[in-house]
Amino acid sequence: MSGTSWFLLDDPADELELDEAELAFVARLQELAQSWAVSRAGSWVGRSEEDSLLVCVTLSDRERRVSLLNIGVHVTAGSMKGDRLHSQLHFLPDEPTDLAVEALGGPNELAAQAASWFEAVLSRPLARCEWAHAGQVYATEWMFWDTGEPLVRGIDRRLAPPPGEATDGGARGFWANLAKPDRVVMVRSADANADNETDQGSPAA
Known part of the structure; x- marks a missing residue:
């Protein structure tokens, strides 16, 4: 929802060694997320084991302190894949699930696709x-x-x-x-x- 900070960098950008395209993707995604009319959730930006840009959201039951689902996107040069993620290692599943998303394009195009996908999942009850x-x-x-x-x-x-x-x-x-x-x-x-x-x-x- 408006006022919520989404996708803050888990480490300083220089430590993650984000390139120009990755910085543009994150900045655009943060901007688009500000208009979401959804309940807040944990979100962060980091790097995957394969060195791709990793953007993750964790859905949880705050009252019970139970993590329910990790979703996220792996972004490499000109492409993005998103799905449910491993709860600890944040790998994509071997086989795409019903939540999977995939897109090609520049940083702004990929950020728009990612924003729409995250918002759709976050809007589900x-x-x-x-x-x-x-x-x-x-x-x-x-x-x-x-x-x-x-x-x-x-x-x-x-x-x-x-x-x-x-x-x-x-x-x-x-x-x-x-x-x-x-x-x-x-x-x-x-x-x-x-x-x-x-x-x-x-x-x-």
Whole structure:
């Protein structure tokens, strides 16, 4: 949203040894990001292991202090590839995912493509679904609310109901057979001012 600082350099530009084209890409991306009407997220600029320019955004649940998804672009001379990134090494996946983006062009063109892509992903609603037993949360699932795609899941079986009450006991069956969550919290919303709403119904099919 307006006023948020996006893509600040993780290290001074001279330490990253950014060339003229890379500096132009970062500057234009920072400029375009100022108009985004999205909730804030962690973002930074660095270098990949392959020495390409790396620009990354981390989506997280700030209330639970859980990192949910790293997305980013690798930029080399005249080209850009973006997708989900490895949570620690920030590699692109071996096979492109449904979030993948690829473009060719000059620094300003690539920055515009990257800005549109980042904004589209940042605009997608993220929800935290919680299941409780005896007043305590035993299962949590974070998902893209618009598609129902799970991102991160967690189970505390010590707090779960006895096997058979809510699941068939297997890991896959556990999630497939859970009833409607007891609580839904919007971690990120399409409306930048509407995070942490509850009782959102069901995710899109």
